[in-house]
Amino acid sequence: MYVEQATRQQLQDWQEELFANHQRFMSSGLNLDLTRGKPSAAQLSLANVLDGILDGNYFSADGTDTRNYGGLDGLPAMRQLAADMLGVKAEEILVGGNSSLTLMYFSVLFAWQFGLSGPDSAWRHEGAIKFLCPVPGYDRHFAICEKFGIEMVNVPMNNDGPDMDVVEALIRNDPGIKGIWCVPKYSNPTGCIYSANTIERLAKLGSIAAPNFRVFYDNAYAVHDLKDSPAELANIMAFCEKQGTENSVLQFGSTSKITFAGAGVAFMAGSKANLNTMKKHLEIATIGPDKVNQLRHLKMIGNMTELRNHMARHAELLRPRFACALQHLEENFRDSDLGEWSPPDGGYFISFDTRPGLASAVIRLAAEAGVKLTPAGATFPYGKDPDDKNIRLAPSFPTVEDIDRAMAVFCNAVKLASVNQRLGA
Amino acid sequence: MYVEQATRQQLQDWQEELFANHQRFMSSGLNLDLTRGKPSAAQLSLANVLDGILDGNYFSADGTDTRNYGGLDGLPAMRQLAADMLGVKAEEILVGGNSSLTLMYFSVLFAWQFGLSGPDSAWRHEGAIKFLCPVPGYDRHFAICEKFGIEMVNVPMNNDGPDMDVVEALIRNDPGIKGIWCVPKYSNPTGCIYSANTIERLAKLGSIAAPNFRVFYDNAYAVHDLKDSPAELANIMAFCEKQGTENSVLQFGSTSKITFAGAGVAFMAGSKANLNTMKKHLEIATIGPDKVNQLRHLKMIGNMTELRNHMARHAELLRPRFACALQHLEENFRDSDLGEWSPPDGGYFISFDTRPGLASAVIRLAAEAGVKLTPAGATFPYGKDPDDKNIRLAPSFPTVEDIDRAMAVFCNAVKLASVNQRLGA
Secondary structure, X not given: OXXXXXXXXXXHHHHHHHHHHHHHHHHOOOOEEOOOOOXXXXXXXOOHHHOOOOOOOOEOOOOOEOOOOOOOOOOHHXXXXXXXXXXXXXXXXXXXXXXXXXXXXXXXXXXXXXXXXXXXXXXXXXXXXXXXXXXXXXXXXXXXXXXXXXXXXXXXXXXXXXXXHHHHHHHHHOOOEEEEEEOOOOOOOOOOOOOHHHHHHHHHHHHHOOOOOEEEXXXXXXXXXXXXXXXXXXXXXXXXXXXOOHHHEEEEEEOOOOOXXXXXXXXXXXXXXHHHHHHHHHHHHOOOOOHHHHHHHHHHOOOHHHHHHHHHHHHXXXXXXXXXXXXXXXXXXXXXXXXXXXXXXXXXXXXXXXXXXXHHHHHHHHHHOOEEOOOOOOOOHHHOOOOOOEEEEOOOOOOHHHHHHHHHHHHHHHHHHHHHHHHHO | OOOOOOOXXXXXXXXXXXXXXXXXXXXXXXOEEOOOXXXXXXXXXXXXXXXXXXXXXXXXXXXXXXXXXXXXXOOHHHHHHHHHHHOOOHHHXXXXXXXXXXXXXXXXXXXXXXXXXXXXXXXXXXXXXEEEEXXXXXXXXXXXXXXXXXXXXXXXXXXXXXXXXXXXXXXXXXXXXXXXXXXXXXXXXOOOOOOHHHHHHHHHHHHOOOOOOEEEEEOOOOOOEOOOOOOOOOOHHHHHHHHOOHHHEEEEEEOOOOXXXXXXXXXXXXXXXXXXXXHHHHHHHOOOOOHHHHHHHHHHOOOHHHHHXXXXXXXXXXXXXXXXXXXXXXXXXXXXXXXXXXXXOEOOOEEEEEOOOOHXXXXXXXXXXXXXXXXXXXXXXXXXXXXXXXXXXXXXXOOHHHHHHHHHHHHHHHHHHHHHHHXXX
């Protein structure tokens, strides 16, 4: 369906048919939800062995009684596993509680309030500061900036990561830019993987940006592949070491979508200097993370081989869900001028761009028909999509049957909104 | 032993004998530690049943899949249990991660940065602000204030809690006072229990202090009794309701010294307005606490009866340790002018005051003889004990045998330092 070249009569015929479909959906009493970027119950059950896995032995291999206080760094074996996941050294890892978001929040807080390179480097002393936000992106990253009054600047997201020409030009011209949010693998929501060139240029930002600038590198989907031979993500710390910019990058990860979404283990990676600063401030806020849960995780997933095997079982559950959603998009929009998307090789989302100005209308129509979609603008800073076109679809949680029904409603809504727009114009 | 009235000859005889003891201790190669306010391995083992207690069922009574994201408030049953522990209503409870210290840190952070009663109430807008700190007190409370540059003002601690005449006078004269740290039951380290009168007056502070003042009420030892018929703590929220000062108190608690010190469940209590504010800011920093661990705790300790029974088993392990330490103090200092202490009925500490100016010397002597004590001044803001007399003894972690040996060293050190001081004078 190409609405651009269609005649008025053709558009009116389509509108009639699409609206009839829409009314049929409305009267069928659907109650479906494509908003939730969280694992399904079946995925969570893959880790059910966690509870009880210790068999009464709460001591870790290094002799720590995990039940007692302390251990701000994390258990040595957990640091090693996290290091292997993020491609760094064990001593470059700090293990946190159950939430990498909390580690990101603390990182921004400490940088803002206390400074990551001494008190003079605290962002709060510099008046209005800014973060670069490749868009579309992750709403919870943006929410942290908004909370601290950090101005967010949109940067275009390409298929190989943020548009680095734009990023570098902005940073060269404005020392008030203190950070950039990145999800380098299966980016939320576009699913793209940053190229080696993009990552090398991100690693070089530390040499052109202000000394208190940091790349916030949220590698949330480091091992969350849908295919058997996944693409390798280039190693940002290796590039940093070549450039001498090790202090300019903070990496984050967790097992939230590996074991239990609410009860996993979060961690971050950074240079020795950055980690020492983090710990100096973090030890005021906690006596240490839950080491018993770290030990449970180590018993279940002790090394990368076991981790890859475990993630293959997740992929088995996720693949049919993504396939179903993508098939609807293929069948409805392959030969059309109604929308754009890229099939992701991993992660949790499909990013769909409608014709400009239609995301809100599509989401409203889908809601009328009983299908909840992520609010328009949610993938942009301040919830404002300048083109009102991006919609984040999350197929991990519902059943394939529900995805099938929800996508039928969604595709019809995209078509109907597009036709309505042309006829209104 | 009374050094005040002793003759020079008597002091010299004592010095000779005590120094000989000290040398004997030094050559015996002791390596003991009375600094650690943490449970012993035997206490932790009382909760070993936690791992595996779910028997494959991760759904809570209210139908929540505890493995997935969400649940910022905590599971309803966990909120009820925490409410029963703190004497409030379930809807006045917010369940956090594994650390009540983190909830306190976030409370100070949010009050400082964002304001607990709207943006205008943020402490950072008011320049230099102050907290009242009953002394001796808990070093980690003081560390939070120090981190945020909040000036700490010492307030005398009596046997029934902070000297409220002093507290009220200071608050009436200075709207820059924004908080007071309290450990109302088995206060850290004196072990005192705040009287009903003290608690009523704390509840009334909200009517004389600045609107953005809060009582930080850390009820860390709410059920940590050493005796079978423990004293009842008066209910501060009941007093607040009478006064209309519900917004002026934030309460904190956890199961850290009930189940696992590093892997328990923390919670806070507050008015609906305070909790809503907390959640508004907290939801930016986390998607929710570990609900699986909450469910484990509920399976193990579902109600206050089970909790009391469990705490009785802790008391059985703690009583001989406290008894041993107290017996040494009794035998050595009951008839003396060398020090003061009060036998606590619960909690984790014994607070010992030497003659003025001697705490550092005692701690140094004990260290020479292989007994590590909490650093002098640790129980005071900025680590400065103006009288250099308070020493916090923590008998929970070592064996009774080790406490016995350590206390022999300690008592000799107190005597030797006292005699040295008199002879030097």
